Amino acid sequence: MPVSGETDDNNENNSITHILSSKTPLFKLKLYIVISILVVFVLLFSFAIFLCFRLNRNARKRKVKHSSGLIPLVSKEIVEIKALDQNVGCFTEEGKMGNVVPKKSREGVSDDASGASDVSADVQNIGWGRWYSMKELEMATRGFAEENVIGEGGYGVVFRGILQDGSVVAVKNLLNNKGQAEKEFSVEVEAIGKVRHKNLVGLVGYCAEGARRMLVYEYVDNGNLEQWLHGDVGPISPLTWDIRMKIAIGTAKGLAYLHEGLEPKVVHRDVKSSNILLDKKWNPKVSDFGLAKLLGSEASYVTTRVMGTFGYVSPEYASTGMLNEGSDVYSFGVLLMEIITGRSPIDYSRPPGEMNLVDWFKGMVASRRGEDLVDPLIEVQPSPRALKRALLVCLRCIDLDANKRPKMGQIVHMLEADDFPFRSEHRLAQERDTIPSSVPISKKIPHPKRVENVDAEKSRWR
Structure with missing residues (x-):
């Protein structure tokens, strides 16, 4: 004989099954079907809200304000050809090869915080810019916040930052992918570290702590x-x-x-x-x-x-x-x-x-x-x-x-040049204008050999 407790459980299960199987006023659908539909709807609605949040965050991250509104986004990117060189971070110049890695000095130029670089290098005194600590750049970019991202690609991510003196800079955080960060850091330091030209982006300084390499540029805002x-x-x-x-x-x-x-x-x-x-x-x-x-x-x-x-x-x-x-x-x-x-x-x-x-x-x-x-x-x-x-x-x-x-x-x-590509005609006109009027017209512009006897000259070509 079944125990009374088991009988009660069976009755309760039958009651729940009966309730779930009962028809509802909503298109006479059974209750368990209505509950399933509501659960699916809630899940879809939650996913839509999450997706909108992600899209808005990406849009805020990518759009940068400027004087006339928003800088337009680029619709597509062109594939880059970036096969790594075998000599990572090295240049051959006047018989020397070596990486350009900052070394701590009395002037404030510092090596990485651990006291040793992750890549062996010929240490050189580069003599430009200034060294920034990781803490300084984190403060400038508010902890490398996503809303401060102004560019990103295979090389790394560029952040907008404000230094303690109020100057605005662009901080490039190089991705340490198979030594590429060390290579690009070395190349940019050696190539344009001391270069100053109004049509070249100025390199303000750098940061090298541990395996991290960062470059600090002047900020260009458009x-x-x-x-x-x-x-x-x-x-x-x-x-x-x-x-x-x-x-x-x-x-x-x-x-x-x-x-x-x-x-x-x-x-x-x-x-x-x-x-x-x-x-x-x-x-x-x-x-x-x-x-x-x-x-x-x-x-x-x-x-x-x-x-x-x-x-x-x-x-x-x-x-x-x-x-x-x-x-x-x-x-x-x-x-x-x-x-x-x-x-x-x-x-x-x-x-x-x-x-x-x-x-x-x-x-x-x-x-x-x-x-x-x-x-x-x-x-x-x-x-x-x-x-x-x-x-x-x-x-x-x-x-x-x-x-x-x-x-x-x-x-x-x-x-x-305003006269390019019509330089020759323009120059000839200038020469004509600068010839003194007192000079006879026949001497102003050189002529071919004069032919005194036209009929005799014609007969030579018959």
């Missing part, structure tokens, strides 16, 4: 060129033709200084729109020297692994690994095409004949459709003379024969 060319800026771009040429000329001046004003010269190796920072007055500053190479005056090139960004890399460097300043010139030519057209160097969303910017650009110029190359978001179109000048500079920069490409200093003159 985003980068890629955002303004390819982000959502509305029906009319704020980058007028004159502003675009100002950006192109400033970038050319910065690269010319690296190539022609320094010894050893610096080859940037990653010239692209996202590495051109802009201030409120649209002055450009070339940034990110993590891939730069030094090239002494006695060397015409340096052989290295191909690194850069797909679409900007010169053909000869991509095929041979032989790098010199001509590679930067080619990349600048692609950048100038990007500035003129508003198109990315590689865009797979376009028709087959327009995916590659260089090929499409050359075809349009050959078909004498140069005016169709101008970015449709430019409200006031450039003059035919100014457009022709810019197009010719582009074509010269991307010449397949690297020896025929102009130097960056020459490119600056080409873009700034």
Whole structure:
């Protein structure tokens, strides 16, 4: 016989089952079905709220305020070619090889907190900037808060920070991925540590504690060129033709200084729109020297692994690994095409004949459709003379024969000169205007040999 306790339990279970199986007024659905629907709805609603929260946080993290509103986001990124060099963090210069790692000194330049670097190095006194402790940079960036992120990529994350003296800086926290942080830290210190130019981002200082490597730059508060060319800026771009040429000329001046004003010269190796920072007055500053190479005056090139960004890399460097300043010139030519057209160097969303910017650009110029190359978001179109000048500079920069490409200093003159590319006619007109009026007309401009007897001369050619 069943025990009375078991009978009570069975009765209770039957009662619960009966209740769950009973029909409800809601479409006469059984109660357990209604409860299941409510549970699913609550879960979906909770997930939607969580997703919205994450999207809003990412949007706050990526958007940066500037004088005219929000800096536009970039719709897509171009794949980077970043194969690591074998000699991590090293340069060969005048027979010396070694990493540039800060060492503690009486002036306040300090090594890592543990007293030893994680990478063996030839310690050098770099003699620039100042050393910042990790605590200082944490305070400046509010603990490297997400809302202070102003850029991120394969190299690491860049934070906006405010130092104790009130100055605003950009702090690049390099990712220590297979020694890449040490390499980029060493490269930037050696390449631009002592460089000061209005069109190059200034390196203020650094931090090296333990395995962490950070670089502190001057803060440039208007985003980068890629955002303004390819982000959502509305029906009319704020980058007028004159502003675009100002950006192109400033970038050319910065690269010319690296190539022609320094010894050893610096080859940037990653010239692209996202590495051109802009201030409120649209002055450009070339940034990110993590891939730069030094090239002494006695060397015409340096052989290295191909690194850069797909679409900007010169053909000869991509095929041979032989790098010199001509590679930067080619990349600048692609950048100038990007500035003129508003198109990315590689865009797979376009028709087959327009995916590659260089090929499409050359075809349009050959078909004498140069005016169709101008970015449709430019409200006031450039003059035919100014457009022709810019197009010719582009074509010269991307010449397949690297020896025929102009130097960056020459490119600056080409873009700034009002008479380019009509220099010869303009110069001839100036010469005519400067010849004294007292000189006979026949002597002002040289003529071919005079022919006294016209009939006799004609008979010679019959």
